Amino acid sequence: MHLGALFIASHVLTSGSVRETARRFQLSPSTVSTAIHNLETELAIKLTERASGELVTLIASGRVLDGLEPIMAAIAELGQLTGHDGAAEAYETWASRIPVKIVTMERFLEVADQGSINRAARRLRLGQPQLSLQLANLEKFLGARLFERQAQGSVLTEEGRRAYQIFMAISQAWNDLKSSADERYRRTARSLRIGSIIPTGSESWVARCLGVLVSEWNARRNNNAISLVSMTADDLREALKNGRIDVAILDSVFGLESFRHRELLQTDMVVIAPPDSTEMSVADLVAGHAICMPSPRTGLGHAAMAFSYERAPNRRLCGQDITAADSLPVIVDLVANHGYVSFLGRVSALPIADKVRIVDLDVHLPMSYHVAFNHRKAAADACTVIIEAAARITSETVAQTKRQADAGARETAA
Secondary structure, three states: OEHHHHHHHHHHHHHOOHHHHHHHHOOOHHHHHHHHHHHHHHHOOOOEEEEOOEEEEOOHHHHHHHHHHHHHHHHHHHHHHHOOOOOHHHHHHHHOOOOOEHHHHHHHHHHHHHOOHHHHHHHHOOOHHHHHHHHHHHHHHHOOOOEEEEOOEEEEOHHHHHHHHHHHHHHHHHHHHHHHHHHHHHHHHHEEEEEEOOOOOOOOHHHHHHHHHHHHHHHOOOOOEEEEEEOOHHHHHHHHHOOOOOEEEEOOOOOOOOOEEEEEEEEEEEEEEOOOOOOOOHHHHHHHOOEEEOOOOOHHHHHHHHHHHHHOOOOHHHOOOEEEOOOHHHHHHHHHHHOOEEEEEHHHHHHHOOOOEEEEOOOOOEEEEEEEEOOOHHHHHHHHHHHHHHHHHHHHHHHHHHHHHHHHHHHHHO
16 A cells, blocks of 8 residues: 555545545545545445445444544654645645555565665565565655665654654554554455345245255354345446455346356246236336336346337336335335335245235246355355255245146136
8 A cells, every 4th residue: 555545544534525536636536545445445444435426434444444544644753754744635635646655664564673784685585686676666756865874774764763763653553544444354255245236035045045045054053154235236346346345146247247156046937016906018018017027137127128119118117206216125014004006026926925916928028037246165165055056945936826827727727
């Protein structure tokens, strides 16, 4: 990490705004966002997230801000040492652009402690010319000589002693922050983080697959504990990319090119309607009922919206009475109890056939679910369990539905 990036990130966590920080320091928003991202990566913790287009600082950011306070104070002392302790605006512009890396400061501290560039280079396993160049660049930035080169070694100058105190304070504060991150990493590395699309309810195939996974995983006494989270497909892809989850069950393969992924199951889209509805066609259902569907951020929502605009460009499907809800239990309740209609994959609709009417589309619209995973062996093992469970559960559901339909047909015939 550069000191300038830490200064930028500290201001973002304080102000809660990337754009305000960018304007204040006369930087591009991308530069500011990169500073926050790098700090999150270094500390292995999520500090901010986007909500409705706005940046939201998470609870952990408060602890990190406290840990950054000694570093901010040391940067202010560094400003005094280099003559940048004047107007606030000029100081902030300078501080946000400090190019010095923490690792460079720690190498300077090693040379000072060893009293010799050669001895420090050997301990750091660096070439002596490389270390000498880094020290020369540091002196150039500070505008002062830090060492007097003598026959017996290198001795700190007056400016070097002041820099030593400042850099030591920064190094200790940074290592305190990093030690907390290392402990968090050791804890999370032992757990296997599974993310899934939001299930329709406890009876859904997604929930049942995850239940099978946890049960079988714990029965085998695996070393990795399981932790579960549900979110939209869009959020799952992002969480998989930044390492917050190891396995993702999604209703879309979009954006998974850089990950290993396997098809979980295939199905087709259907309409779910109120149980007491009488309309026989999708067009009539749409014309007579309000609509609630997942947002386009989900694979299901994207497919449903595309179908809606293609099939009925002038109907209510394009109107303002479409409610987006990324909670399938809420959607099911609106359909079952409040007269709405929605879209689901058939495999998700079958377990709730006693709550809603399932109506086929007038065209076959295929859907597929996928499981994606990272490089961990435990993640691949979990995927195998999930795929086997999905095949077993969906075949059982289809067979049960067929038995119920046959029984109903026999009753009608009688």
